[in-house]
Amino acid sequence: MALHNAPLGKSSDYPDQYDPSLLFPVARDENRRRIGLDDGRWPWFGEDLWQAWEISWLRPGGVPAVAWAEIRFPAASPAIIESKSLKLYLNSLNQAVFSSWEQVAGTITGELSSVCGAAVDVRLLSVDESEPAIGRPEGYQLIDDETVADVVYEYSATSLVAEGPEVTEQLCSHLLKSNCPVTGQPDWATVLIRYTGPAIDRAGLLRYIVSFRQKQDFHEHCVETLFTDLMTHCHPKELMVCARYTRRGGLDINPWRSTSPEDGPGPRLVRQ
Secondary structure, eight states: OOGGGSSTTSOOOOOOSOOGGGOOEEESHHHHHHTTOOSSOOSOEEEEEEEEEEEEEEOTTSOEEEEEEEEEEETTSSEEEOHHHHHHHHHTTTTOBOSOHHHHHHHHHHHHHHHHTSOOEEEEEOTTOOOOOBSSOTTOEEOTTSOOSSOOSSOOOTTOOEEEEEEEEEEEEEEEEEEOTTTOOEEEEEEEEEEEEEEEOHHHHHHHHHGGGGOBOOHHHHHHHHHHHHHHHHOOSEEEEEEEEOOBTTEEEEEEEESSTTOOOOSOBTTO
């Protein structure tokens, strides 16, 4: 589907009936071709973890229920879901009657899997079950105070350099900012990088992350660009890149890509 048909950036009526047709898929292929992956293969494992904080429906008898959800889209899915369409879809549950939490989770799972073209995992949780948020995961070193010469605000990977003996490091920056390609609104994230390979120059890495500041792209596309650039310019043996984006409209999106299928996005952060 063409992105100009998406609900993002347009005025939308509040849905008052359950409507799965509100979900709008966006194909991953175009971005992957743009970063040089045009043969249907890619050098990572991963998923897109969405946390949805505004879920409600009616129980039998009419009393509402509220919950939040962890929704995991596999990185191998042909499409992502445009974020506003997911918000509208979840809002369409508000006046629908469901017999159980399991029915709600099963309904969401089935619809999202159908639209994105792969099996989606949905975990529905009570609002009493949320884990405490943290500033950054233990063991990650913050690079935001590195001295950067010639800061740029237009996307550029030229400052990525790695050399010397092999190291294993976990690096973190709270300074990733990109802009929605439809609305132009800012998207803020903490980026987490774990790698084994020649030591990455931290000032150059920070300059690179800051260069996303005016880049217009979806969250998932930014993470795949980060991963691909680091593999291309720094040549790590092992690599994991995760961006935990700030919540907006009751949703936050947290893509991760890794050379290992055992990785994941880690705990929820304070801006979520």
